[in-house]
Amino acid sequence: MARKNGKFQRSFQEGIRRTAVVKPSSPDYDFEGKGATPPQFRRPYRWLALENAWRPGALMRLRSWQFIAFSLLAFTAMLLAVPPVGAQDRFSATPIPNTVWVGADGKYEAEPDTVLVQFSISAQEEKQQDANQKASRAADHVRQLLRSNGLDPKDAQVGQFSVQPVYDYKNPKRKLVGYRVDTSISIKLKDFSKVGPITQGLSDMEDVTGNQSLSYLLDDVEAAKIKAVEDALARARAAASTVARFSGRTLGELSYASVDTYEPSPVRPMMLAREAGPAAINSPAPPTAEFGAQKITVTAHVNALYMLK
Secondary structure, three states, X not given: OHHHHHHHHHHHHHHHHHHOOOOOOOOOOOOOOOOOOOHHHHHHHHHHHHXXXXXXXXXXXXXXXXXXXXXXXXXHHHHHHOOOHHHHOOOOOOXXXXXXXXXEEEEEEEOOOEEEEEEEEEEEEOOHHHHHHHHHXXXXXXXXXXXXXXXXXXXXXXXXXXXXXXXXOOOOOOEEEEEEEEEEEEEEEOOHHHHHHHHHHHHHOOOEOOOEEEEEEOOOHHHHHHHHHXXXXXXXXXXXXXXXXXXXXOEEEEEEEEEEEEOOOOEEEEXXXXXXXXXXXXXXXXXXXXXXXXXXXXXXXXXEEXXXX
């Protein structure tokens, strides 16, 4: 038996030495037994192949894949831990005992107390100096119009002033034909009776463009927002009191509230267009004449949490 074991050990060692010189293209390099690999050396070949698979380079590649997989798992867990944007606005994701959660809308309507008049002065001449002088004369007419209606010209505000060259694009060489001066002006009126004379005087001016508009608004819109919030809170408390009464409980103090207000855009009831020549004198009244301005509505939404006793 010892002799057979020694012979097998020598044969095994000889097979190990053969593996150091066998090329991958050799039929002896066959783990499945389809080539010339002796059956008694198939298990050592498989063991050597497993050992080669765990060389330092392969081990580093395996660790890199493990690190990538761990990073993906950690990132997924972080996304699951962060609540959605809509859920962050809520007070609590789970019901709180002895509380009632209500939401309500409120509003405040008021007549506009301010008129915003906006218009533009535009002048075009061949020379820039002439265009500036023409625009200055138009501005002097606007100042005289404001003074004649009891308004201080300093109350008017200049929103934009620009000087631009004007080209003839029909000419292949894009010929310069002049310069254009544009100025946008706005003024707020508290006395609505002055709206008609001001707008009529602007429409009669030669160098005032048709970009004229009226906007009705509230001067102190923040006070209107507060009143809308008060109305929303009163509605929310009434709803919470109803829930408490029907459940046989007593409504307690306000524990939490969130408030959102919505300001409407300015009401623009009419656009004013300038009509040149004698037709402006006999022109009919605008479509909005003798009509009242639309009311301005400010809305609010509240979410409130009340304690129950």
